[in-house]
Amino acid sequence: MMSHAINFFVSSPSRSPSNFTISRPSVFVSTGSLRLPVKKSLRTLVVKASTSDLDESQSSKVLVTDNGSGGVLSSVTQEYGSNNVASIEVDTVTEAELKENGFRSTRRTKLICTIGPATCGFEQLEALAVEGMNVARINMCHGTREWHQMVIERVRRLNEEKGFAVAIMMDTEGSEIHMGDLGGASSAKAEDGEIWNFTVRAFDPPLPEHTITVNYDGFAEDVKVGDDLLVDGGMVRFEVIEKIGPDVKCLCTDPGLLLPRANLTFWRDGKLVRERNAMLPTISSKDWLDIDFGIAEGVDFIAVSFVKSAEVIKHLKSYIKARARDGDIAVIAKIESIDSLRNLEEIIQASDGAMVARGDLGAQIPLEQVPSEQQKIVQLCRQLNRPVIVASQLLESMIEYPIPTRAEVADVSEAVRQRGDALMLSGESAMGQFPEKALTVLRNVSLRIERRWREQKRHEVIELPSIASSFSDSISEEICNSAAKMANNLEVDALFVYTKNGHMASLLSRCRPDCPIFAFTTATSVRRRLNLQWGLMPFRLNYSDDMESNLNKTFSLLKARGMIKSGDLIIAVSDMLQSIQVMNVP
């Protein structure tokens, strides 16, 4: 096997992070930068750095180098050696895509579908999985817990029986002001000049005519005569004309369709009114019950609606940590309120990912401000290494029509061009007439824009600041930045990353390299979570700390399935013994 390797080995518990010893005097390495060996004959470079940042298990390993024959590292710890199962788990869609399109043309942008009445059947879910759904989202605003449980069970069964790896995202209801459920009706039409009663009283269905219940008890007190009441950011508009106890009489000034649980905002003198509703808890008591349900069901992501501050994210993360069996559930902060924009950086920092939830965001800030906020959030997430989802109205017209508008295609293209990690369908897949067609549009636009980007060799100039919080993390970061750059310059076919908790994989994804990233992880839950990140193809594989045997095992398993072939050029990095290796598949 032709192999070039750069290995960083960290051993002594001294405190100084800059204390490196170099085993080969011909190569220079200093903190934060490395020079590649120039002489062809030098195949393995070993760098010893001293730090206390790494855990004990790493310090206890023995490093053996074998420069001439391409050997890499061997370890005295053989914790995985005995139970190596000779199998590799990858989803059928990735496998088919690789075989069909080759390495380069696989899709990098991930796709999320909100599941609703239009897509909750087993065959409908399967059709979405075949079309490339990476994550199924269930929105706790709608449907019963039994219904959500059924969807989760079907997705899990689909994964098991048909070899998909669709992850599940649960989206909380949150407690911003919204309408009730229209007494069971699927919609209601508000006509120009009609008087509607918005009330905080509870009714048993059916509701009296022209009545809308409101979930927020302080509503009738907080609104004033003359306020504008906007449904869904202005899809329907009312003016408050009279207040009578718990009832608020409103005149319809812009007619339209009222949908169950639609968002309500009220405006005074052109400004959004956020009186006591700003004090509503981000996670309501109902949300906590839903979160308990999500934990019990082992969902992969919890998306938190109307996040206002980093505290709530931290609180939820520690709640999950104390309760979730299978390690982690990733917490996604939905950026959809003025408060979340104000505290953007600390919210993203505290969370495991963010969603640009343009639906509610567009009801709280002027619409013309939404695109620039989107760009800012996508860029910040990239800098802070958090996956980011662009959501809402991407293909809204496809709820009713089989093709999108030109403007929608342009919007999707822009989100892909910004290199967000994932695109999300809402109503298009939950209750639209053409869920699969909408997903196909997202997939085709993603593939097209990604390819164009690579062909133009437009490697971005976006500054990726260092985010490491320990010296060991700095090494991982430098390795990933270098490996991604090498992958582009050497035009390798794929990056391989052996990553137990997914961190190294996310650092590679952050660099948005030209080639796909094969991420090998030992845990099924990590594998499902990596599904959300740009360019990552997650595989589950049992492996050891011996990189050479890992590589050989991976090559033979992937070759046997026709996913790689002899001569393919790859770069491999690992978070067990920090190294970069460049090699041809034997």
Ligand SMILES: Nc1ncnc2c1ncn2[C@@H]1O[C@H](COP(=O)(O)OP(=O)(O)O)[C@@H](O)[C@H]1O
């Ligand atoms: N579980 C469900 N049951 C019934 N309808 C649903 C469900 N999930 C979503 N929908 C429908 O799809 C629409 C779009 O979904 P989504 O964007 O997630 O919610 P919202 O419109 O409340 O922001 C919803 O307004 C609702 O009509």
Ligand SMILES: C=C(OP(=O)(O)O)C(=O)O
């Ligand atoms: C994704 C969003 O949240 P939800 O669909 O839950 O309102 C949004 O507001 O854009």
Ligand SMILES: [K+]
């Ligand atoms: K929600």
Ligand SMILES: [Mg+2]
């Ligand atoms: Mg929302």
